[in-house]
Amino acid sequence: MEYITTIANLKINVKVHKKHGLKYTYIRIKTANSIEVKTNYYLSKYDIEDIVQKKSQWIYKNILTFKQNSLEENEFYFLGVKHKNLDDRNIDIFYKNEAKKIIPPIVEKFSNIMQLFPSSIKFRKNKRTWGSCNYKDDLNFNILLVKFPIEVVEYVVIHELAHIKHKNHSKNFWQLVFEYCPDYKQREKLLKSFL
Numbered sequence: 001m002e003y004i005t006t007i008a009n010l011k012i013n014v015k016v017h018k019k020h021g022l023k024y025t026y027i028r029i030k031t032a033n034s035i036e037v038k039t040n041y042y043l044s045k046y047d048i049e050d051i052v053q054k055k056s057q058w059i060y061k062n063i064l065t066f067k068q069n070s071l072e073e074n075e076f077y078f079l080g081v082k083h084k085n086l087d088d089r090n091i092d093i094f095y096k097n098e099a100k101k102i103i104p105p106i107v108e109k110f111s112n113i114m115q116l117f118p119s120s121i122k123f124r125k126n127k128r129t130w131g132s133c134n135y136k137d138d139l140n141f142n143i144l145l146v147k148f149p150i151e152v153v154e155y156v157v158i159h160e161l162a163h164i165k166h167k168n169h170s171k172n173f174w175q176l177v178f179e180y181c182p183d184y185k186q187r188e189k190l191l192k193s194f195l
């Protein structure tokens with residue numbers, strides 16, 4: 001069974017699935033304008049609508065959340081600018097391809113300036129770290145870095161190159177970062193403002 005109901009001026013499509021042995025009625029938000037109701041065979045359309053209206057506040061609140069999440073999923077940042085994902089591209093693949101284009105020239109530029117050269121550059125998607133440098137001087141960069149303005153990307157590159165010389169966050173390390181990126185604290189704040 002399927003019908004249309006109204007909740008706070010929103011027209012909501014209600015899809016009803018009746019199942020044997022169900023003791024309770026379950027409501028699920030399916031899309032920004034439809035819900036699914038699972039219930040037993042004995043409830044009439046009137047009974048179901050009564051339950052839906054009693055849960056109308058919960059439904060309305062969750063439909064608004066669903067709409068907001070859908071809107072956010074359809075947007076992405078690239079070099080600090082918000083874009084619409086109009087062609088439903090895979091954003092992770094886009095970020096990886098762009099990171100491979102954008103980051104290596106920045107590494108090369110600052111390697112030459114700082115006279116610190118990595119053994120290799122790799123890219124991966126991380127939840128916690130934007131870049132890393134191991135004891136072999138291999139640099140790893142988070143593909144999500146290209147979400148941020150270019151000055152943030154440069155700061156992370158300088159930070160990781162500095163780890164080639166200092167494998168810790170000592171005073172000497174931060175002095176080296178400061179030498180090549182005097183406004184690194186502002187750039188860190190800019191990075192955090194996008195999170």
